[in-house]
Amino acid sequence: MATASKLSQSRKPGRPSKSEDLRDVILDQAELAFAEFGFEGASLRDIAGRANVNQALTRYYxxxxADLFDACFLRRGGFLAGHRHVNLDRLLEKTPHPEVEDILLAYLKPQWDMKYSGPNGAAFVALQARLHAEPEEHALRLRREVYDASVKRYISALCDALPQIPRDLISTRMAFLVGTYLFMLNDLGRLDDLTDGHLNGFGKEDMLHQLVTFLSAGMRAAP
Amino acid sequence: MATASKLSQSRKPGRPSKSEDLRDVILDQAELAFAEFGFEGASLRDIAGRANVNQALTRYYxxxxADLFDACFLRRGGFLAGHRHVNLDRLLEKTPHPEVEDILLAYLKPQWDMKYSGPNGAAFVALQARLHAEPEEHALRLRREVYDASVKRYISALCDALPQIPRDLISTRMAFLVGTYLFMLNDLGRLDDLTDGHLNGFGKEDMLHQLVTFLSAGMRAAP
Structure with missing residues (x-):
C-alpha cells in the first residue's frame, strides 16, 4: 500500500484520514486471509477480527x-500496473528504441519485487495465481480492467523492437510470458525437485535474469 | 483410464471386473465435480449421486x-507421464540426437491432446492448474510422485541436445516451460483480450506449434 498512502499524502499533506487507514488495514488483513485460506475458506468475520474492527464496518466499506476480494485485487493490481507504466515511461525516455531484454525486465520487475516486499506482497502474488487458475468470466473481467492497458503498451514497445514479428504473435508470446513468470513467482519448490535442490542458492535477482534471458529469446524467435 | 484397463486386461483377458468399472465411473464423476466446483465446493454426496452409487461405496473404495482427489490426480497424471515416456522412447528410437523442437513437442503434445479429448480431459487440466496454484507440501509431493521421473528423462535429452548449457539451467528452463504451457492450457480467454480477439481463429495445432517455437528458442538461449 505504499503508493496509495503516498498519493494521499501528496494530495493533502499530513496523515491520511482515519477511514482511509481503516480501509487499508481491512484490505491488508483480507489479502492475508484470502491468500492463506482461499476465497471459500476465508470469512468476513475472521477478516474483521484480524483487522480489529466489527464485521458491520467491513460490510459498510x-x-x-466477493466485493472485498475484488477490492484487494484492484488495490494492489492497480499499484502493479502503475509501476509497469512508469517503468516503461522511464525506459522510453532513456532511449526511443529499447532492447527486448530491457522491455521485459521493466515489465517483470515490479511483481518480482512485490513478491519479496513482505507478507502482503507475497499474499497478493498467491491470490493472483488463484485468480489466474480460475477461468470464470468475473476473474477475466477483473484482470482485464486492471492490467490490459499497461500490457498493451508493452506489446506496442515489443512490436517496435521486433518489426519482423507480427503483432498477433507478439501478443501470443506476451501471454506465454505471463504464464511463465506467474508460475515461477508461485512455485519455486517445484524447481527444487527438478534440480535435486541445486537451486536453493539461486538468488531472486539471478532467477529474474534467467527469466528475462529465456523469454527474450522466445520473443525474438523467427516465426 | 486407458493404462490401468490395459494392464488389467493383459493380466486377465476380457472385460475388466465390475468393481474396476465402478471405480472408474466414480473417478470420472469426481474429476468433473472437482474441476467445476473446486476441492472445497465439491461434495462426496454429489459425486456419489452423479456416479449413481451410494456414498458408503465411494468411501469404501x-x-x-482428499483421498479421492489424489486418486483422480494419480490416475490421469500417471497416464500422462506414461504417454510422455513412450513419446520420448519413440523419438530416441528414430534418432539418437533429436532436435530441441522434437523433444519439446513430444513432452507437450500428450497434455495438449488430453485437453481436447473431451470433458474429462479438460476437467483434469483444470484440476491440475488448481493443484499447481497451491504450493502446499501435499500438492508438491503428489506432483513429484507422478511427474518427476519422466521430466528428468526429458531434461537429460535436452542436456544431450544442448551440451553448451549447464544442466541446472536446463532444469530451470524446464520449469519455465511447465509454467507457460499450463497457463496456455487454461487461459485462452486471457489471450483473446490481449489480441483483441484476433486469436479466435488460431487452431489448437497452430498454438502448440507457436509454443514449441517460443520455448525452443528460450531453451537454446546463450546463458
Whole structure:
C-alpha cells in the first residue's frame, strides 16, 4: 500500500484520514486471509477480527466477501500496473528504441519485487495465481480492467523492437510470458525437485535474469 | 483410464471386473465435480449421486474426499507421464540426437491432446492448474510422485541436445516451460483480450506449434 498512502499524502499533506487507514488495514488483513485460506475458506468475520474492527464496518466499506476480494485485487493490481507504466515511461525516455531484454525486465520487475516486499506482497502474488487458475468470466473481467492497458503498451514497445514479428504473435508470446513468470513467482519448490535442490542458492535477482534471458529469446524467435 | 484397463486386461483377458468399472465411473464423476466446483465446493454426496452409487461405496473404495482427489490426480497424471515416456522412447528410437523442437513437442503434445479429448480431459487440466496454484507440501509431493521421473528423462535429452548449457539451467528452463504451457492450457480467454480477439481463429495445432517455437528458442538461449 505504499503508493496509495503516498498519493494521499501528496494530495493533502499530513496523515491520511482515519477511514482511509481503516480501509487499508481491512484490505491488508483480507489479502492475508484470502491468500492463506482461499476465497471459500476465508470469512468476513475472521477478516474483521484480524483487522480489529466489527464485521458491520467491513460490510459498510466493502459490501460482500466477493466485493472485498475484488477490492484487494484492484488495490494492489492497480499499484502493479502503475509501476509497469512508469517503468516503461522511464525506459522510453532513456532511449526511443529499447532492447527486448530491457522491455521485459521493466515489465517483470515490479511483481518480482512485490513478491519479496513482505507478507502482503507475497499474499497478493498467491491470490493472483488463484485468480489466474480460475477461468470464470468475473476473474477475466477483473484482470482485464486492471492490467490490459499497461500490457498493451508493452506489446506496442515489443512490436517496435521486433518489426519482423507480427503483432498477433507478439501478443501470443506476451501471454506465454505471463504464464511463465506467474508460475515461477508461485512455485519455486517445484524447481527444487527438478534440480535435486541445486537451486536453493539461486538468488531472486539471478532467477529474474534467467527469466528475462529465456523469454527474450522466445520473443525474438523467427516465426 | 486407458493404462490401468490395459494392464488389467493383459493380466486377465476380457472385460475388466465390475468393481474396476465402478471405480472408474466414480473417478470420472469426481474429476468433473472437482474441476467445476473446486476441492472445497465439491461434495462426496454429489459425486456419489452423479456416479449413481451410494456414498458408503465411494468411501469404501477411496476413503476421504482428499483421498479421492489424489486418486483422480494419480490416475490421469500417471497416464500422462506414461504417454510422455513412450513419446520420448519413440523419438530416441528414430534418432539418437533429436532436435530441441522434437523433444519439446513430444513432452507437450500428450497434455495438449488430453485437453481436447473431451470433458474429462479438460476437467483434469483444470484440476491440475488448481493443484499447481497451491504450493502446499501435499500438492508438491503428489506432483513429484507422478511427474518427476519422466521430466528428468526429458531434461537429460535436452542436456544431450544442448551440451553448451549447464544442466541446472536446463532444469530451470524446464520449469519455465511447465509454467507457460499450463497457463496456455487454461487461459485462452486471457489471450483473446490481449489480441483483441484476433486469436479466435488460431487452431489448437497452430498454438502448440507457436509454443514449441517460443520455448525452443528460450531453451537454446546463450546463458
Amino acid at each position: 466493502f459490501g460482500s466477501k | 477411496f476413503g476421504s474426499k
